[in-house]
Amino acid sequence: MNIKEVANIAIKAGEILIKSGAEIYRVQETISNIFSSYNVKSESFVVLTGIIISAESEDNQTITLVKYISGSNIDLKKIEMVNSFSRTLKNNPLNYEEAMKKLEIIESIPIYPIYVRLLAAGITAFVYTILFNGKIYEAIIAFFISIVIYTVKGCFENMGLFLFFNYFVSCIIAGILCIVSTIILPYADIYKIAIGSVMILVPGLTITNGIKDALYGDTVSSLYRLTEAAFAAIAAASGIGIVFTAVLRYL
Amino acid sequence: MKYLALSFTGSLILSFMGSLCPALLYNLDMKKAFWAGLSGSVGWLTYIFFKNYTDQVIFATFMGAIAVSIYSETLARLLKTPATILSVSGILPLVPGSGAYNTVQYMVQNRYQLGLTEGIKTMASAGSIALGIMIISALFRISTRKLKL
Numbered sequence: 326m327n328i329k330e331v332a333n334i335a336i337k338a339g340e341i342l343i344k345s346g347a348e349i350y351r352v353q354e355t356i357s358n359i360f361s362s363y364n365v366k367s368e369s370f371v372v373l374t375g376i377i378i379s380a381e382s383e384d385n386q387t388i389t390l391v392k393y394i395s396g397s398n399i400d401l402k403k404i405e406m407v408n409s410f411s412r413t414l415k416n417n418p419l420n421y422e423e424a425m426k427k428l429e430i431i432e433s434i435p436i437y438p439i440y441v442r443l444l445a446a447g448i449t450a451f452v453y454t455i456l457f458n459g460k461i462y463e464a465i466i467a468f469f470i471s472i473v474i475y476t477v478k479g480c481f482e483n484m485g486l487f488l489f490f491n492y493f494v495s496c497i498i499a500g501i502l503c504i505v506s507t508i509i510l511p512y513a514d515i516y517k518i519a520i521g522s523v524m525i526l527v528p529g530l531t532i533t534n535g536i537k538d539a540l541y542g543d544t545v546s547s548l549y550r551l552t553e554a555a556f557a558a559i560a561a562a563s564g565i566g567i568v569f570t571a572v573l574r575y576l
Numbered sequence: 577m578k579y580l581a582l583s584f585t586g587s588l589i590l591s592f593m594g595s596l597c598p599a600l601l602y603n604l605d606m607k608k609a610f611w612a613g614l615s616g617s618v619g620w621l622t623y624i625f626f627k628n629y630t631d632q633v634i635f636a637t638f639m640g641a642i643a644v645s646i647y648s649e650t651l652a653r654l655l656k657t658p659a660t661i662l663s664v665s666g667i668l669p670l671v672p673g674s675g676a677y678n679t680v681q682y683m684v685q686n687r688y689q690l691g692l693t694e695g696i697k698t699m700a701s702a703g704s705i706a707l708g709i710m711i712i713s714a715l716f717r718i719s720t721r722k723l724k725l
Contacts, residue, residue, distance in 0.1 A: 401604045408658050436603045445597040452594040536706035558676040566684030
């Protein structure tokens with residue numbers, strides 16, 4: 326197999342990993358694993374927005390590939406499958422077509438049907454409202470608000486809106502729904518409902534991954550992730566904050 | 577403080593669901609999502625134990641992260657998956673999502689002092705989670721390398 330095909334396989338695997346939200350060191354490890362299982366000398370540079378790979382063939386020819394990557398959607402199953410793919414490659418190096426076919430299958434793995442995801446979003450909100458010491462009826466309200474937020478967020482994502490605006494508008498809607506629910510049920514604590522129902526938007530994973538990247542020495546990607554997390558938190562909280570400060574004093 | 581009102585079984589089930597459902601949102605398959613949910617319970621119960629014992633949130637978060645990490649590194653070797661798959665959902669109950677949210681909420685309400693306090697607490701908790709996971713995964717990595725050599 327020539328080096329260009331190996332580099333293509335490596336860059337595709339790296340792209341899937343970054344898009345699914347893997348840490349940078351894992352991407353780098355996978356890429357160098359793929360190259361070493363075909364016995365190709367290589368060097369790679371990975372940041373969150375792109376991959377640069379340079380590979381050297383036995384007759385001293387060098388090729389370099391650059392791939393720009395934008396957007397990410399956390400998908401643990403893809404990370405897992407690319408990981409096992411690079412492991413099997415070590416013992417039994419596939420040819421180019423087989424390997425690319427396998428990666429394409431991994432890339433098009435379906436996500437759960439919409440009702441499972443909606444239920445999961447709702448139960449997440451329910452659980453965290455109670456963990457934050459809310460009452461059962463507050464948790465039930467948060468359950469429904471969270472389902473609405475998840476639907477709205479999904480619609481905006483399909484429309485291609487960028488993350489900050491998406492979170493902002495979703496949280497404005499969530500804030501309005503919280504206020505409506507406290508008008509109907511005056512005893513409910515509005516802040517508990519709000520915290521529980523926006524829990525699915527909270528960028529906890531991004532914060533933790535950002536710090537992990539920094540500890541592994543990938544400071545550029547770490548800053549990128551932390552900035553993204555900060556913007557997401559600011560968008561979510563200011564969306565709710567604007568609605569609450571505008572309306573609550575009149576209640 | 578705020579979490580102590582729940583019984584043992586209650587917090588066990590809640591933290592299990594609180595890790596399993598986000599794992600489903602992250603598209604993990606059902607069998608592994610179960611183990612991921614269990615890692616959430618392990619972390620949360622450790623967190624509560626140390627929080628009752630020392631009354632120090634950041635230390636308790638650190639110990640919780642260490643428990644999650646030991647659990648997921650061990651189980652990852654049995655199930656032959658990357659350990660991150662299990663630990664990502666397992667640390668979710670510990671992740672200071674509400675802290676990040678509260679920080680900005682206070683800022684919006686003109687209460688900057690409280691906002692700053694919450695912000696520092698959030699950063700420290702997030703850092704202690706990452707540090708706990710790092711320490712354990714580094715230890716596991718060293719031990720497997722030595723075994724191979």
